Amino acid sequence: MAKAPAGVRLVRKVSSTRLFAKVAPHVIPAMDRAVHRLTRGKVLLSAQMLPGVILTARGARTGRPRVTPLACMPEESGDWILIGSNFGREGHPAWTANLLKHPDAEVSWKGADIAVRASLLEGEERERVWKEALRFWPPYATYQSRITRQIRLFRLTRR
Template sequence: MQRVSATRGFARVAPYVVPALDRAVHRLTGGKVLLSARMLPGAVLTAVGARSGLPRRTPLACLPAEGGTWLLVGSNFGRPGHPAWTANLLKNPEAEISWRGRDVPVRARLLTGAERARAWDAVVACWPPYAAYQARVTREIRLFRLAPR
């Protein structure tokens, strides 16, 4: 599956199929299951839209990290632009994630410098296709740490 997910074809189709399936399964299971979590740990991020001001729910892969935090990778499946949810967190860092059936209020922080480099190594070790995504785009993929509030 990792080999397939690193392809350009997957990047064209996955942004439309994977989140829709994840949202439906998450809703049907009362927040306990995400299909994509069979490959990677997953959560549903609820963040305030940067332009709309409305709550936006986005199923995402995440990596549980030290101190009860989570890492979120704005890979956008290796497509050129940053995913919208990253702009939402930059403007409104107070958010919530649904993690294993629990809603957790969090504060997001964009990682930079050495901290980002260490976190990037961790997410690539967990899911090597992230390296292929980064190699395919000229933008630096945004990486956030979410900490419980």
């Protein structure tokens, strides 16, 4: 496998730190939402390093729309994999509970709004996709090593 560019290696290293896990969840989504809104869905700042979507899912408890910018792993099939790493913090991210309760959602992908259905990956399929996710973004291994919960993986398929 080819060596990643220096900038990517630096971001991988920084994103694996505990300080990043503490600060990033408060800063990155807010910046992504603002830039996404200003560019009418065409730009996500975090997508300059990793592909990203804006997920709109109904809240598990409220049923109200919840908008969350997320890194994703696009698949050749046209589906997307979402990784509920929560930056390596304990506790599943809220968006994962939303998808478990309300799997029909929408993503904004490169400026297009697409209706999707989410499915939680389990068993052998989860293990296969997890290995792909680690090749895609190695810091996920650090996130998993810091927590006791198993990071949830979801496949989003167009409806």
